[in-house]
Amino acid sequence: MQVVGITNQQEVFVVSDKTPFKINQILVINDERQGLLRGEVVETSAYNRFIPLDINGDFVDKSVIASLKALGYSIDENTLYIAKVRLMVEAEYPIQVGSEVRVPKFDEVKDLLLKSKLESGLVLGVIKSSEELYDTMEDELKDRFLLYQDGKIINQNGVPFIFDIASMQQYPHIGIFGGSGSGKSFGLRVILEELMKKNIPTVVLDPHFEMNFRENQKDIDIKYQYDFIDRFECLEIGKAVGVKFDNLTNRDLINLIGAASAGTLTDSMTNVIEQVHKNKDTYFSFERRLSLLKEALEIGSEKKILDRKAKCDDDMDAGKFDEMIEVYREFGSLPPQSVNGVLWRLQRLYKDGIFTNDITRVEKCLKDGKIAVVQGPIKLLNVFSTYLISNxxxxxxxxxxxxxxxxKKDFFPPFIIAFDESHNFAPKGYDTPSKSIIKEIAQEGRKYGVFLILATQRPTLLDETVTAQLNTKLVFRTVRASDIATIKEETDITNEEAKRLPYLRSGDVFISSALFGRTVPVRIRLSHTTTSHTQNPFDELLSFRDKKYEEVYQEIEKFLPIYTTDLLNILTKVNRDKIKDIEDLKYYLDELSKRGFITKNSAFLGEYYDRK
Known part of the structure; x- marks a missing residue:
């Protein structure tokens, strides 16, 4: 391999007549004057005698062709591989034409590829196009994980990408971007597995109920398996976690009720909450006060309330009217419409179960160094996250x-908050209650040891202030031009890499990190655990049908052979929950014969079904 063409201090052309180049491959150039220089392949092509080298618009120019001939390459006979190589560090002088180029040994590029030790970093996958470096790596870096590629599980085949978790103090927050099916959620799962290995306290807001780490990957060697059972808890809103109403401040309650209406409250509604809510109120005491106020405002005046009290015979009803008069005297000047709006939002939150339990189990997970996976519908998560994160x-x-x-105060640990579908929590263009606290953490959290992981299919829809604070970005396959434009703005991805984004394979990712100072292409490792959502829905349908026919076969197998003249008798003996009538029985017998469970035969007395 040699340098060809006109060179400069940043980029050179390299040619080989034996080995093709790979995008992002690292090469070493031996320049006689400047010594060893390291570069990365950013474009590559192959040429042979059937393809002219002066194709219009190609990156190879006449100077490259001329130097190829001068260096003795036979353009007419051999296939030539040409690569554009961008230097990692700008050279002092233009590179000498004809300089020898070779694949480096691992030690020569270790500082470029590894920014953390195994014991202190997160092993996310393999750096692409680093296969040639595998044999010269230290043994401790080899055979650390498996990869899933082209439908097969394969062994680690290159340099591991290790994310330095300690660097988040200097370069806080992680963004994970990628379209549907790109591997975004898979990448988030791998990061969370690595955090569990390091016992780093984390809260995950999971709207899809998929971040469960109980089930290990099947058919893999035990050395690649991990038991995470004691390192995480799945906590569903309304069952395991919720909001303890009597601990709510006015600010908490305003945020919660505002979130229930999918937006901020009016000033008038905020005023209702601030006036009517009292310290240490339970849900029932606050709801009753609002309900009595609503009814009193509908009646219209203190005199009319007294008139109604005078007409009632029941002491309990009379007591209710006494309470109503007291509430009316204190809050009767509040607008009825605002009182009604606050009341129905409050009651809706109660029906959703949000006032069941508290956040004690989340706090315990954090103090124990576990992951707390908070699950619920996206709308309910949006409401609950405001209270949880703020607290x-x-x-x-x-x-x-x-x-x-x-x-002296009780220790509360540093922690990470991970959001899936994060554009719902911190959207661009409009406010949500959770957005303000997320922005505050994005801008100030580093000082207090609180960090964000934000995953989204649509980075364009994520608040720009938040996006700008994400110092590490994992970019999976992205198709939309607007999202690619946002990614180019917010990362150091080159134009060549941006053009590749729509065509990345699922699980391939560009990692743009301030720590590395460049974009690193990575293949995310095979996760240790799996989710039920990975099953193909059509395979699920076939599996359900097969199971159904197996159950019916087990039900009728003991009665075989079954003659068509004896179906009524058989129907009286089978489970009627599975086989309801004669038509059902005929249908299942025919289907079981078609599917190979039984055979259908003819005899003197008519057709019959029997074992195979």
Whole structure:
């Protein structure tokens, strides 16, 4: 391999007549004056005598062709492989034409590829086009994980990509971008598995109920399996976690009720909450006060309320009217429409189960170094996350502030918050209650040891202030031009890499990290665990049908052979939940014979069904 064409300090052309080049492959150039220089292949092509080298618009120019001939390459006879190589560090002088180029040994490029030790980093996958370096790596870096590629599970075949988790103190927050089927959720799963291995406290907001780590990958060697059972908890809103109403401040309650209406409250509604809500209110005491106020405002005046009290015979009803008068005297000036709006939003939250339990189990997970997977519908998660994130963030912040002041306070650990479908929580263009706390963490969380992982299919829809704070971005296959434009704005992805984004295979990712100073192409490793959502829905349908016919076969197998003249008698003996009538029985017998469970035969007395 040699340098050809006109060169400069940033880019050169390299030719080989034996080995093709790979995109993102790292090469070493031996320049007589400047010594060893390292570069990365950014474009590559193959040429032979059937394809002229002066194709219009190609990246190879006449100077390359001329130097090929001068260096003795036979353009007319051999297939030639030509690559454009971009230097990692700008050279002092233009590279000498004819300089020898070779594949490096691992030690020569280790500083470019590894930014963390195994024990302190997250092993996310393999750096693409690093296969030639595998044999010269240290043994501890080899055979660390498996890959899933082209429908097969294969062994690690290159340099591992290790993300330095400690670097988040300097370069906080991670963004995961990619369209449907690109491997985005798979990548998030791998990151969460690595966090569990390191016992890093994490909260995951999971709207798809898929971040469960109980089920291991099947048919893989035990050395690649991990038991995460004791390292995470799945907590469903309304069952395992919720909001303890009597701990709510006015601010918490305003955020919650505002989130229930998919937007901020009017000033008038906010005023209703601030006035009517009292410290240590339970849900029932607050709801009753609002209900009585609503009814009193509908009646219209204190005199009319007293008139109704006078007409009632029941002491219990009379007591209710006394309460109503008291509430009316205190809050009767509030607008009825705003009171009604607050009340129905509050009641809707109660029906969703959000006031069941509290966030104690989430806090315990964090203190134990576990992952708390909070699950629920996206709408309910949006409401609950506002309360949850605000509370745990301020507990961590209060702890750090007390340390700075020299005060003694119970330890609350640093932690990570991971969002799937994050554009629903911090959207661009309009406000949500959760957006303000996410923006605050994006801008201030680093100082307190609170970090974000935001995954989304649509980076364009994510708030720009938040996107700008994501110092590490994992970019999977992305098709939309607007999303690609956003990614180019927010990362150091080159034009060549941006053009490849719509064609990336599922599981391939560009990792743009301030720590690396360049974009690194990575193949995400095979996750240790799997989710039920990976099953093809059509395979699921076939599996259900097969199971159904197996159950029917087990039901009738003991009665075989079955003659068509004896169907009524058989029907009285089978489970009528599975076979309801004669038509059902005829249908299943014919289907079972078609599917090979039984055979259909003819005899003197008519047709009959028997074992194979």
């Amino acid at each position: 745990i963030y301020h507990k961590r912040r209060d702890y750090r502030d007390s340390v700075q002041r020299g005060e």
